[in-house]
Amino acid sequence: MNSNYNFAFLDEGSKKEIRRAVLKAVSIPGYQVPFGSRELPIGRGWGTGGIQLTLSLIGRDDILKVIDQGSDESVNAVNIKKFVGLCTDVRTTTDTREATLIQTRHRIPERALTNGQILIFQVPLPEPLRVVEAREEVTKKMHAEKDYASMWLQLYESLVKYNKVTIGAEYPCMVEGRYMMNPSPIPKFDNPKLHKAECLYLFGAGREKKIYAIPPYTQVVSLAFDDVPFEKENFVGKRCRLCGSADTYLDEIFDRQTGGRAYQCSDTSHCQWTADS
Amino acid sequence: MISAFLRKHSFDVVFDSQQVYRLLLEAVSNPARIVSIREYADKLFGGHPAFLAVAMTLMDNEVSFTTCSNQPLAEEIVSLTLAMKETTERADFVFVCDPHDLNDLKNIMRKVKSGTLADPHRSATVIIRNDGVPACPLKLSGPGIDGHTTVSVTQRVKDAIALRKNRSDEYPQGIDLIFVSSGGELLAVPRLVGDG
Numbered sequence: 021m022n023s024n025y026n027f028a029f030l031d032e033g034s035k036k037e038i039r040r041a042v043l044k045a046v047s048i049p050g051y052q053v054p055f056g057s058r059e060l061p062i063g064r065g066w067g068t069g070g071i072q073l074t075l076s077l078i079g080r081d082d083i084l085k086v087i088d089q090g091s092d093e094s095v096n097a098v099n100i101k102k103f104v105g106l107c108t109d110v111r112t113t114t115d116t117r118e119a120t121l122i123q124t125r126h127r128i129p130e131r132a133l134t135n136g137q138i139l140i141f142q143v144p145l146p147e148p149l150r151v152v153e154a155r156e157e158v159t160k161k162m163h164a165e166k167d168y169a170s171m172w173l174q175l176y177e178s179l180v181k182y183n184k185v186t187i188g189a190e191y192p193c194m195v196e197g198r199y200m201m202n203p204s205p206i207p208k209f210d211n212p213k214l215h216k217a218e219c220l221y222l223f224g225a226g227r228e229k230k231i232y233a234i235p236p237y238t239q240v241v242s243l244a245f246d247d248v249p250f251e252k253e254n255f256v257g258k259r260c261r262l263c264g265s266a267d268t269y270l271d272e273i274f275d276r277q278t279g280g281r282a283y284q285c286s287d288t289s290h291c292q293w294t295a296d297s
Numbered sequence: 298m299i300s301a302f303l304r305k306h307s308f309d310v311v312f313d314s315q316q317v318y319r320l321l322l323e324a325v326s327n328p329a330r331i332v333s334i335r336e337y338a339d340k341l342f343g344g345h346p347a348f349l350a351v352a353m354t355l356m357d358n359e360v361s362f363t364t365c366s367n368q369p370l371a372e373e374i375v376s377l378t379l380a381m382k383e384t385t386e387r388a389d390f391v392f393v394c395d396p397h398d399l400n401d402l403k404n405i406m407r408k409v410k411s412g413t414l415a416d417p418h419r420s421a422t423v424i425i426r427n428d429g430v431p432a433c434p435l436k437l438s439g440p441g442i443d444g445h446t447t448v449s450v451t452q453r454v455k456d457a458i459a460l461r462k463n464r465s466d467e468y469p470q471g472i473d474l475i476f477v478s479s480g481g482e483l484l485a486v487p488r489l490v491g492d493g
Contacts, residue, residue, distance in 0.1 A: 027311050036357050039318050043355075044418040046325050047473045047487035049440050053418045077322070079315045135327070164415035196440060196489065198468065216443075220326045235326045238440040 021109040028075040029107040034058050038076040038231070042222060045233035050195030051163070052146050052230040060226070067100060068226030070123045070142035074104060077138065077222075078121060084112045085119035090127040090269070090286035097125070114289050126189070128210040130268050130290040133219035135236060141204040143225040146232065148192040148202040168200050175243060185248070193242045195234060200243075208252040209269045214240040260285045263294035306377075308340040308353055317354040324475070324485040329437050329446040335481030345370050347477045348392055349377060351424055355390070356380040362390040365405055370394060385409060393425040399456060406460035409472055417469035420488075425457055427476035427484070439490030450476075454484070458492060 026032065034056075041055040060068050078084065086101045088094040092114040100123060101112045113119050116129045123140045133139055149159040152170040162168065171192065178186045185191075189205040193214065203214055204223060214221065214234055221234040234240060244250035259266045261273070261282045268290065270283040285291035308314070320332040338347040345367075352374045356362060361383035364371040370392065371382055385391060385408040393405055405423070412420035429451040435458070438445045454476055461472050471488025 028315075032310055032314070033357050033359075035315075036355060037359065039322075040355055040360070041418070042322065043325050043422070043473070044420075046322070046441075047471075047489070048417050048469050049489070051417060051469055077315075077319065079319060080312065136323075160415055164413075220322075235441040237443045 022106050025107045027108060028078050028104075029060070030058060030072065030075045034072075035076040038072055041231045042073070042076070042233065045222070045231050046220070046235050048199075049234055049238050050199030050201040050232060052225075052232045054229055055231050057226045057229040062099075062103070064227040065144065067096060067123070067125055067142035069224030069228075069231070070125070070140050070226075071100060071103070071224075072226060073140045073222050073224040073231065074100075074121060074123050075107075077140075078104065078108055078110060080108070080110065082110050082120045083118055084110050085114060085116065085122045085289075086112070086124070087122065087127060087129070087287075087289070088125040090129075090271075091288045093288065115293075116287075116289050126205045126207075127269070127286060128206055128213045130285070130287045131293075132213070133217065135218045137219045139219055139221050141206075141221065141223045143202070143204040143223045143230075144227070145190070146202055146204075146223065146225040146228050146230040148190075148200050163199060166198065171200060171243070175245070179245075179248060184251070185244075191242055191250075193240050196239050197241075201232065201234075201240075203240075207269055208242070208250075211240075211242045211250070211252065216240075255283070258283045260291060260294075263291045265291065265294050306341060308337060308350065310353065313337045313340060313350075314354040317350050320483065321351070321354065321475075321485070324483050325473075325487055326441050328439065328441045328484075328486050328490040329448045331448075331482050331484050333481050334477075334483055338481040343370070343373055345373075345392075345394060345426070345479075347479060347481045347483070348394075348424060348426070349373060350481075351475070351477060351483075352378050352380070352390070352392075355422075360389040361387065362392065363388040364392045364394060365401070367392070367394045388421060391421050391423045393423060395426070397453065402453070402456060403460055406457065406464065406472070411464065411466045411470040411472050414467070414470060417471065420470065420472060422473045422475060423457070424475045424477060425453065427451055427453060427478050427482075429453065436492055437486070437490055438493060439487070441487070441490065448484075450484070454486075455492075458486060461488075462491060 041053045045053045086097040088097040125142045191208045242250040338350040341349040356378040358379040361381040409421040431449040474486040476484045
């Protein structure tokens with residue numbers, strides 16, 4: 021551990037502010053609590069919201085896992101792990117089961133998380149209404165009044181134009197029937213995992229200075245019409261080329277030389293575990 | 298008067314506050330679960346060490362608080378956290394040391410701030426001392442609870458939750474309750490969690 025820095029890098033005042041924001045976020049599921057996002061030795065947009073959450077939560081007994089698009093070994097994940105390790109000396113892991121804190125960019129692990137675990141999302145754009153309204157003061161008022169008509173209209177227009185809802189990642193959902201929430205750019209495949217989960221989900225947007233949360237066993241419903249149900253990505257007939265899984269979120273791998281396409285699990289830890297067992 | 302800080306303070310502001318915070322977060326995320334912060338409260342001196350442990354974990358000079366006329370506790374919190382003293386109506390954290398006086402509790406619960414529809418986080422967190430026999434069954438439901446659950450609580454917990462309900466705050470406005478016993482047992486009941 022680099023002793024030139026405080027434990028977990030942030031000063032204690034910064035941690036306290038983030039901790040207070042997290043408690044309010046858990047008390048008001050789906051509501052975006054503003055916080056004073058701190059400077060980090062990483063550019064905004066590289067997961068600084070998630071990192072600040074991790075740094076304010078982490079203790080010496082924690083075991084940290086960091087994933088980027090499901091992978092434990094991508095550049096973002098490896099460097100965040102190195103950074104947190106440098107200022108805490110906590111143990112890191114790739115095993116989803118043993119991690120107490122999991123920081124993630126754009127995926128929820130395939131293996132269902134348990135009640136003691138905390139999943140921390142890196143969020144680029146926390147505001148689900150930004151696609152229909154550019155002004156922050158207006159979206160804030162829309163949330164206050166639960167005025168989500170324009171978002172429903174956008175979904176309807178998408179149906180009229182394309183016969184389906186064309187939102188891919190960042191598919192909005194309603195939390196406890198009150199707040200519309202952006203689940204961060206996870207694929208639609210992961211949206212159902214937010215509903216009544218055992219674990220605590222925390223979302224941190226460093227650039228946009230917002231923190232929000234979904235406590236365990238919270239109702240999270242992806243937006244859908246009565247006659248047009250929510251639909252997640254479909255991998256029927258496809259399997260992971262490494263572990264053979266047919267029920268996971270698959271990445272498409274294109275072979276430039278042969279022109280062939282193959283599929284493999286996006287969650288590398290789960291894929292390894294399945295292949296080994 | 299020698300402050301608690303000088304007399305027997307061995308609470309580590311980095312590591313002990315992190316541990317207390319994680320327990321607090323566990324309690325707020327799982328409202329029916331009672332967690333113990335005794336190990337950390339024992340490192341603080343004075344009449345309300347569990348309150349001080351919570352204060353040292355969450356409070357600094359950016360937030361305000363009231364101890365509802367318990368002046369020694371207010372001075373201890375100021376000396377340990379530099380938080381600002383404020384009226385009950387405007388305080389971010391409200392410490393209720395003697396909830397056995399129901400009228401007093403009623404008065405406090407009526408006054409505390411519950412945020413606005415636009416800024417529901419600008420609401421008070423009410424931290425209530427909770428000593429007594431947990432003989433009253435209380436059925437709780439809401440986020441953090443799988444369906445319903447029944448916990449045994451003291452009469453004061455039931456009173457505080459009932460008083461909060463009587464305010465009829467329109468969600469997302471509301472008050473978050475934290476009950477702490479002198480033995481360091483902590484129970485949180487956020488605004489969306491209620492009886493029923």
